[in-house]
Amino acid sequence: MHLSNRITHLTGGSDGWDLFNKARRMIAEGVQVTELTIGEHDIRTHPAILAAMNQSARGGHTGYASVPGTAVLRRTVAERVQARTGVPTTMENVMITPGGQAALFAAHSAVCDEGDVALYLDPYYATYPGTLRGVGAVPRVVRTRPEDGFQPQAADLDTAATGATSLLVNSPNNPTGVIYNRDTLGGIADVCTRHDLWLISDEVYDTQVWEGEHVSPRALPGMAERTLVVGSMSKSHAMTGSRCGWIVGPADAISHLIDLATHTTYGVPGFIQDAAVFALNQGAPLEAEIAEPFRRRRALAQTILAGQNAVVPVPSQGAMYLMLDIRATGMTGEEFADALLETHRIAVMPGESFGTAASGHVRVAMTIEDGAFADALTTLCGFAAGRAG
Numbered sequence: 042m043h044l045s046n047r048i049t050h051l052t053g054g055s056d057g058w059d060l061f062n063k064a065r066r067m068i069a070e071g072v073q074v075t076e077l078t079i080g081e082h083d084i085r086t087h088p089a090i091l092a093a094m095n096q097s098a099r100g101g102h103t104g105y106a107s108v109p110g111t112a113v114l115r116r117t118v119a120e121r122v123q124a125r126t127g128v129p130t131t132m133e134n135v136m137i138t139p140g141g142q143a144a145l146f147a148a149h150s151a152v153c154d155e156g157d158v159a160l161y162l163d164p165y166y167a168t169y170p171g172t173l174r175g176v177g178a179v180p181r182v183v184r185t186r187p188e189d190g191f192q193p194q195a196a197d198l199d200t201a202a203t204g205a206t207s208l209l210v211n212s213p214n215n216p217t218g219v220i221y222n223r224d225t226l227g228g229i230a231d232v233c234t235r236h237d238l239w240l241i242s243d244e245v246y247d248t249q250v251w252e253g254e255h256v257s258p259r260a261l262p263g264m265a266e267r268t269l270v271v272g273s274m275s276k277s278h279a280m281t282g283s284r285c286g287w288i289v290g291p292a293d294a295i296s297h298l299i300d301l302a303t304h305t306t307y308g309v310p311g312f313i314q315d316a317a318v319f320a321l322n323q324g325a326p327l328e329a330e331i332a333e334p335f336r337r338r339r340a341l342a343q344t345i346l347a348g349q350n351a352v353v354p355v356p357s358q359g360a361m362y363l364m365l366d367i368r369a370t371g372m373t374g375e376e377f378a379d380a381l382l383e384t385h386r387i388a389v390m391p392g393e394s395f396g397t398a399a400s401g402h403v404r405v406a407m408t409i410e411d412g413a414f415a416d417a418l419t420t421l422c423g424f425a426a427g428r429a430g
């Protein structure tokens with residue numbers, strides 16, 4: 042039977058997960074592999090959040106929940122966004138989704154018609170191009186450069202924006218850990234306004250800021266009316282499996298997005314939403330507690346990386362990743378990651394998994410216990426030094 046082009050061409054061939062799959066196969070065969078690949082916390086969801094979830098489910102919140110999200114969660118998210126950005130935000134500006142990924146898909150469905158050009162930046166989170174193809178848009182990539190610290194340049198965006206409908210950005214960034222500075226954000230806002238683009242701003246790492254500040258581009262002058270912000274409980278509250286995220290945007294867009302949700306997801310379980318309300322009501326202290334292991338490991342990494350010169354860290358300020366320039370070894374990111382896995386049983390993601398802009402780099406997820414993390418990073422640096430000769 043014929044399957045749609047849309048579904049059979051979603052990933053566009055290799056999806057960049059070959060190294061990850063190889064490591065998983067080795068683990069299944071009983072090989073001990075140190076995994077620094079995916080963005081999943083090494084802690085589980087906080088017991089207090091689980092208790093709130095349990096209480097809600099036992100209290101009967103197990104039927105169909107309100108499709109746009111419960112009023113209390115929409116209001117809680119709106120208040121949090123307003124407090125963090127200063128942009129007036131009410132529950133009419135918020136729709137709850139089953140995670141940030143569903144929010145990315147819905148946001149692009151809301152703004153792109155079939156064949157519309159949707160811009161995204163390289164290096165990118167692995168699902169981006171497939172998400173854009175999935176809604177029938179034509180992905181158009183804009184490269185960022187290591188020599189610019191992977192900050193997107195307004196001139197590149199301007200050239201690519203002709204005829205485009207939307208621009209997808211992500212700061213704090215996966216895979217680079219870079220946070221877009223005010224110049225970058227100003228350039229993005231300017232290009233969106235002049236080319237009449239929708240901005241989709243993926244801010245799922247907004248609580249993982251180690252240096253400087255995270256500014257939501259929705260807060261820039263004139264941007265609230267053309268920005269859809271994607272948020273999630275996954276990273277901020279170690280709730281990846283709960284599938285709870287949101288879109289924040291103009292009320293009119295949200296009302297149409299609710300129609301889309303009625304015909305796709307039919308909402309998010311009520312007991313998950315109640316757990317999210319509980320978690321968000323704990324405020325900044327719980328967010329800081331959940332981010333703390335990454336902050337600590339980043340400090341560890343800085344000490345280790347300062348003592349060598351075979352790998353060059355990308356100047357990053359946030360998120361749970363380190364991007365390392367390994368070009369001094371003469372290897373590609375893929376060659377390096379493969380050889381590191383074969384030689385030392387350490388799995389990192391090749392930069393090439395995230396496009397072409399981060400080739401010659403590897404991404405290290407700071408998602409294992411401190412001592413093992415420090416050992417793995419030290420081994421990686423030693424391996425790179427050996428290869429660099």
Ligand code: PMP
Nearest residue numbers: 080140141142166215273275286
């Ligand atoms: N955006 C980025 C940049 C991500 O790294 C991830 C998850 N790794 C997501 C969105 C999706 O997260 P979730 O669906 O769990 O909210």
